[in-house]
Every structure is written in structure tokens, then in C-alpha cells.
Amino acid sequence: DETYDFARIQQRWLPVWDRIRPFATDDETDSRPRKYVLDMFPYPSGDLHMGHAESYAYGDVLARYWRQQGFNVLHPIGWDSFGLPAENAAIRRGIDPKAWTLDNIEQHKRSMRQYATAFDWDRILHTSDPGYYKWNQWLFLELYKAGLAYRKPSNVNWCPKDQTVLANEQVIDGLCERCDTPVVKKKLTQWYFKITDYADRLLDDLNQLEGRWPEKVLRMQRNWIGRSEGAEVEFEIEGRAARVPVFTTRPDTLYGATFLVVAPDSDLAAELAAGSDDAAVRMRFQDYLEQVGRMTEIDRQNAERPKTGVDLGRVAIHPITGERLPIWAADYVLADYGHGAVMAVPAHDQRDLDFARAFDLPIKVVVDTNAPVTGVMPMIPLDDDGNAVWPEEVPALDPASTGEALSGDGRLINSGELDGLSKTHAIGRMIQLLEAKGVGRAAKTYRLRDWLISRQRYWGTPIPIIHTADGQEVPVPLEQLPVELPDSAGLDLTPKGASPLGAAEEWATVPSPIDGTPARRDPDTMDTFVDSSWYYLRFLSPNDSERPFDPKQVERWAPVDRYVGGVEHAILHLLYARFITKVLFDLGHVPFTEPFESLLNQGMVILDGAKMSKSKGNLVTLSEELEQFGVDAVRLTMSFAGPPEDDIDWKDVSPTGSQKFLARAWRLSKEPLAKRGTDPKGGDRALRRETHRFLADAPGLVEALKFNVVVARLMELTNATRKAVDGAAGAADPAVREAVETIALGLSLFAPYTAEDMWANLGFEPSVANAGWRKADRSLLVEQTVTAVVQVNGKVRDRIDVAADIDADELERLARELPGVVRTVGESEVRHAIVRAPRLVNLVV
Numbered sequence: 001d002e003t004y005d006f007a008r009i010q011q012r013w014l015p016v017w018d019r020i021r022p023f024a025t026d027d028e029t030d031s032r033p034r035k036y037v038l039d040m041f042p043y044p045s046g047d048l049h050m051g052h053a054e055s056y057a058y059g060d061v062l063a064r065y066w067r068q069q070g071f072n073v074l075h076p077i078g079w080d081s082f083g084l085p086a087e088n089a090a091i092r093r094g095i096d097p098k099a100w101t102l103d104n105i106e107q108h109k110r111s112m113r114q115y116a117t118a119f120d121w122d123r124i125l126h127t128s129d130p131g132y133y134k135w136n137q138w139l140f141l142e143l144y145k146a147g148l149a150y151r152k153p154s155n156v157n158w159c160p161k162d163q164t165v166l167a168n169e170q171v172i173d174g175l176c177e178r179c180d181t182p183v184v185k186k187k188l189t190q191w192y193f194k195i196t197d198y199a200d201r202l203l204d205d206l207n208q209l210e211g212r213w214p215e216k217v218l219r220m221q222r223n224w225i226g227r228s229e230g231a232e233v234e235f236e237i238e239g240r241a242a243r244v245p246v247f248t249t250r251p252d253t254l255y256g257a258t259f260l261v262v263a264p265d266s267d268l269a270a271e272l273a274a275g276s277d278d279a280a281v282r283m284r285f286q287d288y289l290e291q292v293g294r295m296t297e298i299d300r301q302n303a304e305r306p307k308t309g310v311d312l313g314r315v316a317i318h319p320i321t322g323e324r325l326p327i328w329a330a331d332y333v334l335a336d337y338g339h340g341a342v343m344a345v346p347a348h349d350q351r352d353l354d355f356a357r358a359f360d361l362p363i364k365v366v367v368d369t370n371a372p373v374t375g376v377m378p379m380i381p382l383d384d385d386g387n388a389v390w391p392e393e394v395p396a397l398d399p400a401s402t403g404e405a406l407s408g409d410g411r412l413i414n415s416g417e418l419d420g421l422s423k424t425h426a427i428g429r430m431i432q433l434l435e436a437k438g439v440g441r442a443a444k445t446y447r448l449r450d451w452l453i454s455r456q457r458y459w460g461t462p463i464p465i466i467h468t469a470d471g472q473e474v475p476v477p478l479e480q481l482p483v484e485l486p487d488s489a490g491l492d493l494t495p496k497g498a499s500p501l502g503a504a505e506e507w508a509t510v511p512s513p514i515d516g517t518p519a520r521r522d523p524d525t526m527d528t529f530v531d532s533s534w535y536y537l538r539f540l541s542p543n544d545s546e547r548p549f550d551p552k553q554v555e556r557w558a559p560v561d562r563y564v565g566g567v568e569h570a571i572l573h574l575l576y577a578r579f580i581t582k583v584l585f586d587l588g589h590v591p592f593t594e595p596f597e598s599l600l601n602q603g604m605v606i607l608d609g610a611k612m613s614k615s616k617g618n619l620v621t622l623s624e625e626l627e628q629f630g631v632d633a634v635r636l637t638m639s640f641a642g643p644p645e646d647d648i649d650w651k652d653v654s655p656t657g658s659q660k661f662l663a664r665a666w667r668l669s670k671e672p673l674a675k676r677g678t679d680p681k682g683g684d685r686a687l688r689r690e691t692h693r694f695l696a697d698a699p700g701l702v703e704a705l706k707f708n709v710v711v712a713r714l715m716e717l718t719n720a721t722r723k724a725v726d727g728a729a730g731a732a733d734p735a736v737r738e739a740v741e742t743i744a745l746g747l748s749l750f751a752p753y754t755a756e757d758m759w760a761n762l763g764f765e766p767s768v769a770n771a772g773w774r775k776a777d778r779s780l781l782v783e784q785t786v787t788a789v790v791q792v793n794g795k796v797r798d799r800i801d802v803a804a805d806i807d808a809d810e811l812e813r814l815a816r817e818l819p820g821v822v823r824t825v826g827e828s829e830v831r832h833a834i835v836r837a838p839r840l841v842n843l844v845v
């Protein structure tokens with residue numbers, strides 16, 4: 001049959017691959033160099049969609065490429081199968097989350113197999129498997145023992161609709177990331193991982209990833225960690241024993257501090273208000289606190305909003321001047337940043353200025369922002385004729401009337417010993433002064449918060465802690481892990497603000513590991529980001545029941561060479577995985593500190609410039625595309641669309657075009673070609689050059705992630721081959737066979753079914769995926785060639801086409817291998833070689 005029929009080809013090769021398992025990774029006996037290519041594992045909800053198809057196409061190009069290059073490649077897949085999607089779906093349909101999850105995993109597996117993903121099917125895992133989450137619990141206990149897991153009561157982000165706590169990272173513009181409900185604050189006792197201990201390392205180590213991770217991701221991580229450098233300044237409070245610290249990035253402006261502001265929802269505000277003699281103050285504070293509690297995070301951080309606040313009727317003492325400063329509570333100060341309190345410098349900070357103007361508080365200028373800071377003249381703007389345009393007048397240093405804070409650099413004024421210094425010098429000097437007086441020091445603060453891992457939901461890893469009747473928390477002994485989830489039957493999973501596990505009486509009641517008296521299991525489950533923070537290690541020994549990962553295999557494979565996935569994980573997942581890797585390093589479990597050597601974030605598949613979604617009704621369904629165009633055409637289209645990090649508008653691409661190209665390539669394999677193994681040397685030279693150019697260029701292009709260029713080059717090679725077949729060379733020219741074999745090898749990265757079928761047509765055994773890349777013959781790459789004459793003892797014995805710029809050594813080497821030369825020289829020894837590159841070689845024997 002001479003027509004390209006993708007459905008028939010798919011049917012033909014799937015069972016063969018099932019049998020020969022081309023992507024099983026044998027690591028015990030294999031001494032080839034290794035590559036670990038990892039696709040972010042999916043949530044098993046619904047069938048695969050266009051986004052998966054794109055991402056897996058790219059991961060596969062890389063995995064298949066390294067295989068062809070002779071590497072032992074690990075390319076595993078699993079499912080991130082705990083979490084709200086499963087639980088919510090289960091609640092809506094009244095079925096067991098476990099059954100629902102397993103069904104979805106089966107569906108995914110079928111679709112991935114059909115999509116011909118190059119996964120090692122012997123290493124699959126899913127995180128809701130007790131054999132997996134046992135090790136989440138182990139990990140939790142490792143952190144707990146190291147003092148990195150702790151419980152504290154705190155104001156947490158609460159989604160009133162999902163009835164669950166959210167990490168800061170899951171609150172997007174004040175809304176729940178899942179359901180867009182405004183998030184409110186709620187006081188709860190929760191488990192945290194102390195990621196803030198690692199803030200500096202998480203930030204500084206990003207420098208190592210420069211050039212290997214997308215710049216955008218590095219920037220997002222840096223902003224998320226948000227290191228600010230400045231000072232901690234302590235203020236004495238009248239009627240309070242301990243001083244109150246504030247964090248400031250501008251200690252140089254301390255002389256301009258005219259009041260303090262504390263976050264209303266901080267413990268300090270409550271304490272200060274309670275300590276006021278004035279009952280009216282106490283009442284006003286209570287009212288204000290309630291008002292603030294009703295507000296969403298978005299409102300609160302909106303700088304445009306009129307400032308609100310209450311005077312707490314308390315007095316702070318300025319640490320340098322001894323002035324008495326009023327203390328206010330206001331919601332523009334956040335309870336969980338810095339120390340939850342600020343020294344307000346209204347002349348130089350806009351928020352403080354707005355507040356001071358609203359409540360008529362003093363404003364004191366301490367930096368002359370008109371004064372030049374360097375010895376050099378300030379830049380004077382020039383007009384079109386090049387004449388200096390002198391400012392009409394120097395702007396007034398009067399923020400009280402202009403309403404504009406003077407935030408720029410300048411020279412210090414009204415600041416005692418700091419007068420005349422620039423901002424930078426004044427910051428250094430002030431820190432010295434504070435340190436000398438023992439009332440402050442250089443300090444850093446971070447936007448990063450500790451990682452809240454408690455969830456009041458059923459479908460997650462139970463936290464392996466037991467609470468005794470007398471209030472102690474006791475780790476579940478290792479030999480009792482996993483703490484398995486109780487059956488969901490009979491449990492009410494609908495969110496109520498407390499974990500459904502607490503109601504599983506039989507499960508929750510256990511004897512205390514200390515003395516056997518009745519105790520209770522912690523009812524919360526872990527954030528699923530714990531599961532995905534280390535899964536890349538589990539793939540190395542997924543069935544090991546003795547330990548989370550085998551150190552020998554870790555040594556062999558980890559860290560991941562190439563991680564492929566969506567930019568939506570740029571912050572949360574990657575930050576947590578980096579953190580956990582550093583913890584595991586510190587605890588001696590892994591020998592490296594970064595999990596992912598390089599990262600590829602693919603763009604989105606969109607339609608008509610818009611994100612696809614069910615609700616918008618602009619969904620392109622993967623299964624329908626596959627049905628219509630075939631797996632290979634869809635995969636090829638993804639790779640051909642453009643650089644992988646760009647979005648693909650499915651309106652602008654042509655799976656039909658891809659399909660036509662594949663048919664053209666495939667038909668070449670059906671031509672009456674030269675016999676397998678025919679030496680291509682005498683074949684059509686122009687075509688051979690095209691073939692070897694492709695072989696030479698494709699590896700660099702794949703490694704630079706220019707998949708689309710590789711596909712374009714394959715199209716060119718296909719056209720050139722067709723021309724040779726239909727032209728003077730003819731199908732039987734050995735250069736044609738060489739070209740078609742090369743096309744099949746190249747296509748094996750992008751269109752595995754077509755490539756396999758071509759390979760079979762060419763007379764080879766499956767699988768083309770493991771055939772091995774061919775080395776380009778360099779001598780064919782240059783356009784300019786000359787024919788060199790090769791003599792033995794002065795008699796012409798052979799001729800060879802070589803590059804015009806070939807060097808003498810190379811020419812001699814090639815000459816010695818020529819059949820005519822080998823025949824003549826026989827066993828004799830070449831005593832002398834006269835080489836005149838590029839035209840003549842004379843061997844003297």
C-alpha cells in the first residue's frame with residue numbers, strides 16, 4: 001500500500017512498542033553517560049489536553065534526542081494525584097476520591113501511550129499511593145527533627161468557599177487561585193515548614209541557574225523571596241518593659257521619624273491598645289480591628305485608598321533624639337512583614353505622608369533632595385540646539401503642602417552628626433550609631449513567609465503527628481508509617497473548616513506512643529506541594545519500600561538535567577522543590593543543592609489569541625485533533641510552531657500541512673531504494689552534502705531548543721531527496737537511501753510512528769528510537785571540493801574528493817584508507833609520505 005495512512009501506522013506500532021518497551025531504563029549494567037529528562041507530572045483530572053500534548057512533545061524531543069546521541073536516558077512519568085480537584089470532583093459526584101483518581105490515571109495512561117510518549121512505563125508512580133506518601137511523612141518527620149517543621153497559631157489565608165487554608169502563593173490578587181473567591185484572614189493553629197531559614201540560599205543560588213533557567217522565572221523567584229536590606233531600630237515604649245523593633249530600609253531618615261505605626265491585626269497592637277488608660281481608645285481600636293478583618297487583602301494593599309487608622313494613645317521614645325512620638329495602628333502596615341511596625345517618616349515615604357496629612361501628624365524633612373549627591377554636576381537637560389535648560393526654580397522641599405514625599409537621594413539635613421552625608425553614607429553611619437547605642441543593627445527582611453502546609457481536607461497525606469491528652473505532640477514512629485488515610489466511605493468530605501479526618505473516630509484515636517494512653521492523630525493533611533517537592537527523586541527507585549530513594553541511583557541520575565513544564569509553576573513548585581532539595585542536602589541525603597539543572601517553560605496553546613477554556617467555549621480538544629490529523633501531525637505541529645517557550649495559536653498552525661509533509665517523507669521510504677547497507681560514498685554528492693549538513697547541525701539546534709528549525713531542515717532535506725529521486729540520481733542512488741534513513745532518524749524525535757514505519761520500510765528492526773544518531777562526514781560539508789590524486793611509489797592508485805581547505809594530516813589519513821591504496825600497500829610499511837594538500841599524496845613504501 002503506497003498511501004500514507006496514519007491510523008494504520010499507529011495501529012501497527014503501538015503493540016510492537018508495548019512488546020519491546022524501547023524506553024525502559026536499565027541502569028544496573030549500562031555504562032553509557034546518563035541524562036535525566038523530566039516532564040512536570042500532571043494532575044489526573046480529565047483527559048490529556050492540548051497543553052499536555054505540547055509539553056510532552058517537547059520533553060520527548062529531548063529524551064529521544066539524547067537517546068539517539070548514545071545516552072542512557074531516564075524519562076519517567078507519574079501523577080500528582082492528591083489535592084482539591086480530585087476531592088471536589090468526588091464530592092460533586094459522590095464517589096470515592098481514590099476510585100476517581102485511579103480511573104483518571106488509567107485514562108491518562110491510555111492517552112499517553114497512544115500519544116507515543118517516550119516514558120519508562122516501569123517507573124510510574126502516583127502520590128496518593130501509600131507507598132509514595134509514606135515518604136512524604138518521612139520527609140515531614142525529617143524536617144520536624146531538624147526543627148524545620150513547627151506549629152503556630154496565626155492569621156491564615158482562608159477561602160470561605162473552598163473552606164480551606166491557602167498558602168500565600170495560592171492567593172492571586174487577593175482571590176483564591178482555584179475559585180476566585182476573595183480570601184479572608186482567619187486565626188488557626190497550623191503546621192509550617194521553615195523555608196525562611198533558607199531565604200538567602202534560595203536567593204543566592206539562583207545565580208548558579210543563570211542562563212539555564214528562563215530569566216523570567218529567575219526574576220519571579222527573586223521577587224517572591226524579596227530580600228530587603230536595611231536596619232532594625234528599637235523604640236522604647238512608655239509603660240512597656242521591652243523595646244519595640246521596626247524594620248526600615250532607610251535608617252538614614254531616622255531623624256525624620258515623627259510617629260510609629262503598628263499593624264492593627266498584630267499582637268503588639270492589641271497589647272498596646274489594651275494597655276491604654278483610655279476606654280474610648282480601647283473601643284475605637286476594637287471597632288477598627290473588626291473593620292480591617294472584614295477587608296480583603298486586595299483592598300488592604302491598595303495604596304490609592306484613603307488612609308485609615310486609630311491613635312493608640314501610647315508614646316514611643318525616639319532612640320536618638322529622645323523625642324516623644326505618638327503610636328498609631330493603621331492597616332497599611334502589615335502584621336507579617338518585618339516586625340509588623342514601622343517608624344513613620346512622612347517627609348520621605350509616600351504612605352507615611354498620606355497618613356500624616358490625613359491625621360495631621362508632624363512632617364520633618366531630613367534629606368535635601370535638591371542637593372547634588374556626587375561631586376559631579378548633575379545632568380542638565382539640553383534643548384534641540386544643545387543649550388542647557390536651567391530649571392526655572394528649584395523644587396520646594398515641602399512635602400506637607402505638595403503631598404509628594406521626597407524619596408530620592410540627596411544630602412542629610414536636620415540630622416545632627418549625619419548632616420551633609422549622602423543617603424548611602426548616612427545609612428552606614430546611622431547603623432554604626434545605633435549599634436554603638438545598642439538600639440539597632442543592620443538587618444535584612446524578606447517577603448518570603450514560612451510555608452504553611454496544613455490543609456483541612458481529606459485527600460492528602462496525613463500529618464504523622466499524634467497529640468497526647470496532655471498536649472504534647474509526638475511524631476509517629478517510623479516503623480508505623482505510612483499513616484494511611486481511612487476509607488472515605490462514611491466520611492463527610494464537604495469542607496467545614498475542620499479536617500474531615502477528625503471525624504473518623506476509629507482512625508483518629510490512637511494510643512500515645514509514649515505511654516499508651518488515649519491520644520489523637522493530627523487531623524490535617526499536607527499541602528500537595530510537599531508531594532511534588534521531591535518526586536523527582538522517587539522516580540530513581542519508585543518501588544523501594546525501604547527508603548524514599550536509593551542513594552546509589554541518586555548518585556547516578558540526579559539532579560534532573562532538563563525539566564520541562566508550564567510557567568504557572570515558576571514560583572511555588574520550583575521554590576519548594578529547591579528548598580526541600582537544600583534541606584535533603586543539609587541532612588546528608590543528596591549530594592547536590594539544586595534539583596533542576598536546566599528548565600524549559602513551554603508557552604501555552606491558545607486559540608485566536610485567547611487562552612482556551614471550557615467556559616469560553618473555545619476549547620480545542622486533543623482527542624479530536626488526534627483523530628483528525630493523527631498523533632505525529634499534532635506532535636510535529638507543536639514542534640514546528642515556533643520556539644517552544646512561545647505561545648502557539650492553534651489558528652495559525654497547520655496540522656494538515658504537517659500531515660502532508662509526513663506523507664511526503666514517508667513515501668520516500670517506499671521508493672525502490674538501494675539495498676540496505678549499500679555504501680553511499682559514490683552517491684549523489686549534492687544530496688549527500690544536504691544529508692550530512694543536517695546530521696551536523698541538528699544536535700546543536702536541538703540542544704539550543706530550536707526544534708522548529710530542526711523540523712524546517714528536515715523538510716528541506718525531504719524536498720532535496722524527492723528531487724534526487726525524480727531527477728538524474730534516481731531512487732536507487734545510494735545517497736537517496738542515506739538521506740531517507742537520515743530523515744527517519746530525524747523524524748524519530750518529532751513523529752515517532754511515521755519514523756518507525758519508515759525505518760521498517762527501509763528494512764530495519766524496531767525501534768528507530770534506539771538506532772543511534774549518525775556522525776556527519778565533515779569532508780562532505782564544504783561546498784568547495786577538489787579531487788586529490790593518491791600515489792603509491794609515484795604511481796596513481798586512487799582518487800578522492802576532499803574539501804579544498806583540507807589539512808595535510810587529514811588528507812594523508814583519508815588517503816591511507818582508500819581501497820586502491822590499501823590493496824597496493826598491503827603489509828608493507830609506509831616509510832614516507834609526501835603530501836601537497838589538497839591535490840596530491842604520494843606514499844613511499
Ligand code: ANZ
Nearest residue numbers: 228247248249250333334337338340341342345348349
Ligand atoms: C522608614 C522609611 C523611610 C521607610 C523612608 C521607607 C522610606 P521594602 O522595601 O518593601 O522592604 N515597612 C516596614 N515594615 C512594614 C510593614 N510591616 N508593613 C508595611 N510597611 C512596612 O519596604 C521596607 C519599608 O517599608 C520600611 O522602610 C518601612 O518604611 C516599611 F523614607 O522605614 B521604611
